[in-house]
Amino acid sequence: MDRKTALTHIVIATRESRLAMWQAQHVQALLQERGHVVELLGMTTRGDQILDRSLSKVGGKGLFVKELEVALEEGRADIAVHSLKDVPMDMPDGFTLACVLEREDPRDALVSPRHASLDDLPEGAVVGTSSLRRVVLLQELRPDLRIEPLRGNLDTRLRKLDEGQYDAIVLAAAGLKRLGLESRIRTTFDPDLMLPAAGQGALGIEVRADRADLIECLAPLAHQADTLATAAERAVSRTMGGSCSMPLAAHARWQANGKLRIDAAWGDSAGVAELLRAQHEADVSSTAQAEALGRQAAEALRRAGAR
Numbered sequence: 356m357d358r359k360t361a362l363t364h365i366v367i368a369t370r371e372s373r374l375a376m377w378q379a380q381h382v383q384a385l386l387q388e389r390g391h392v393v394e395l396l397g398m399t400t401r402g403d404q405i406l407d408r409s410l411s412k413v414g415g416k417g418l419f420v421k422e423l424e425v426a427l428e429e430g431r432a433d434i435a436v437h438s439l440k441d442v443p444m445d446m447p448d449g450f451t452l453a454c455v456l457e458r459e460d461p462r463d464a465l466v467s468p469r470h471a472s473l474d475d476l477p478e479g480a481v482v483g484t485s486s487l488r489r490v491v492l493l494q495e496l497r498p499d500l501r502i503e504p505l506r507g508n509l510d511t512r513l514r515k516l517d518e519g520q521y522d523a524i525v526l527a528a529a530g531l532k533r534l535g536l537e538s539r540i541r542t543t544f545d546p547d548l549m550l551p552a553a554g555q556g557a558l559g560i561e562v563r564a565d566r567a568d569l570i571e572c573l574a575p576l577a578h579q580a581d582t583l584a585t586a587a588e589r590a591v592s593r594t595m596g597g598s599c600s601m602p603l604a605a606h607a608r609w610q611a612n613g614k615l616r617i618d619a620a621w622g623d624s625a626g627v628a629e630l631l632r633a634q635h636e637a638d639v640s641s642t643a644q645a646e647a648l649g650r651q652a653a654e655a656l657r658r659a660g661a662r
């Protein structure tokens with residue numbers, strides 16, 4: 356195969372959940388518009404199989420990406436499309452994040468058959484989420500709520516709500532919107548109250564670090580403003596030694612004054628201690644500057660007592 360042919364034929368490794376498939380097809384369409392021939396290779400990951408335990412107890416974020424990386428390693432696929440939120444802060448040796456795409460709504464959403472907002476939930480209502488970040492933030496807003504674990508892909512989570520196992524559940528707005536389920540959203544949370552997770556709503560494309568050819572093809576798909584914002588968010592998690600067993604939130608927004616502002620929050624994993632928050636802003640025009648901003652916020656959380 357000559358170099359030109361190799362460049363135009365791209366195989367995307369993807370998980371088979373509806374959301375993962377949507378995301379892979381989205382990238383497929385973007386690459387096809389640029390003249391590439393793009394195929395999907397669907398696969399089931401360990402994270403998809405383990406549905407009965409909280410993810411943070413069985414190995415964390417890496418579970419969703421490992422099998423896809425093996426496919427890249429073996430040359431069965433060229434790129435993997437991930438929800439950036441699920442991508443470990445440090446890529447394993449030999450892999451790199453080639454680009455971050457324009458992000459969808461980064462906020463969390465409340466889904467409930469009977470209640471229009473968090474304030475509208477009766478005392479002691481049962482709310483489903485397995486994210487420690489959401490647990491800690493919800494407990495701060497409504498200490499009376501009973502928060503119960505909720506696992507599975509988006510359709511499974513909605514089914515469990517519809518079966519009556521919960522009064523409400525909290526999900527990323529981005530996933531619901533991508534699957535055409537926006538009408539299920541009763542309210543999207545003010546990000547200052549329910550601070551999103553690092554990378555929430557953004558897609559990242561992973562490749563083998565030695566595939567300069569692919570990195571070049573993918574460069575035009577990058578969204579610069581969201582790349583810098585999510586780089587700052589991911590630097591908060593990286594500095595904190597972040598994994599999904601840590602109740603950490605990090606959300607960066609571009610301000611009217613042209614600066615990038617980052618908000619970060621950390622809570623005790625028991626979910627009882629007070630929530631620590633940090634906020635910084637800076638002029639940011641490079642990844643290094645974005646990461647420095649994220650580190651500043653993490654160091655402020657540390658000084659305030661986060662471990």
Ligand SMILES: NCc1[nH]cc(CCC(=O)O)c1CC(=O)O
Binds near residue numbers: 525555558
């Ligand atoms: N942890 C699972 C996960 N990873 C990405 C999304 C949604 C889409 C996104 O945030 O980009 C979700 C579901 C959720 O948190 O409700």
